[in-house]
Amino acid sequence: MSDVMLPKDRASQLLVLCYHRVADTGGGAFNGFLPNVSADPREFERQMSLVARAYTPIGIERLVEWLDGGGELPERPALVTFDDGYLDNGEVALPIMRRHGIRPLIFLATDYIGNGRAFPWDVVAYCLATTRKTGGKLPLLGQATFADEASRVRLASEWMAACKEEPADERSEWLRQLAEATDVPVSSTDLPWKACMDWDLVRRLAARDVDFGGHTCSHPILSRMPPGEAAREIADCFDRLAVELGRPPLAFAYPNGSARDFRPDDERAVARAGFKIGFSLEPGPVGLASVRERPHAVPRIYIGRRDSGFRFWLKIKGAAVAMGRARQALRRGLSIAGRAGAR
Ligand SMILES: [Zn+2]
Structure with missing residues (x-):
């Protein structure tokens, strides 16, 4: 030692x-x-x-x-x-x-x-990692640019931090809105990961x-x-x-x-x-x-x-x-x- x-x-x-x-x-x-x-x-x-x-x-x-x-x-x-x-x-x-x-x-x-259910933070990360968009209005955060990997990783953390402040029973609705905003049609139950x-x-x-x-x-x-x-x-x-x-x-x-x-x-x-x-x-x-x-x-x-x-x-x-x-x-x-x- x-x-x-x-x-x-x-x-x-x-x-x-x-x-x-x-x-x-x-x-x-x-x-x-x-x-x-x-x-x-x-x-x-x-x-x-x-x-x-x-x-x-x-x-x-x-x-x-x-x-x-x-x-x-x-x-x-x-x-x-x-x-x-x-x-x-x-x-x-x-x-x-x-x-x-x-x-x-x-x-x-x-x-x-x-x-097979995924945690909300993994769904958020997936939406932001795989979206074809490079920017747009995100629920909870507002207008954001996510053209590169670093900003996508940072936004996933910021989005989750904001979502945790919301009542637990509203979480799936916020996730649905994020999937829609990023144009990545996934949810907790069908994440391909x-x-x-x-x-x-x-x-x-x-x-x-x-x-x-x-x-x-x-x-x-x-x-x-x-x-x-x-x-x-x-x-x-x-x-x-x-x-x-x-x-x-x-x-x-x-x-x-x-x-x-x-x-x-x-x-x-x-x-x-x-x-x-x-x-x-x-x-x-x-x-x-x-x-x-x-x-x-x-x-x-x-x-x-x-x-x-x-x-x-x-x-x-x-x-x-x-x-x-x-x-x-x-x-x-x-x-x-x-x-x-x-x-
Ligand atoms: Zn935990």
């Missing part, structure tokens, strides 16, 4: 990484919404190698046993998770993880498993060495819907996984996952549904005492495709936590200065 500088004081912390997809994005063929690609296979191999050497990879069962009072965790425990349920988690990431003895935990949005696992594959992987958790049914942002509806999304997801897997799932991850995307009501609904643990996307790593204190909102470290090399190392060392604290301190300082100035 002399080739990397390793964190020395992390024995009482839990590292949870959050990936979405591991895929090669070169080659020109359409390959989904680019921001969801967390790493290419070579970079992912490097990251898993570092995790295996510097931490002790654990599975979700071990973590839940510990939460239930069943013994100690190993030093520097680390858990590697994936959101959404993409096929490449099994095809590309899993063989790499097996080589490094790391057991993945994959969070499924159950409405998208086994029926298969993204997600089906239940047969899920069961095969679960029987071997992959754990599955819940990520709601339809992937809404829970805080943008009435608490009762959010609770139904969570409970129905738990029930579906229990039926399909033949055993109750242990873990849940909030869609989008930042502090503004779920409420205390939603945390309680996750516990009530039967999930033993819940994961957010507030930045980790996190102290084990905090995991015990708030087991249904455990922070994770989001890994994106720009987090390669040194950036990855900084992130797992807790750079995002430190930056968040610095921002909070700065905001506090500014508001104190503001109040003093107003007097």
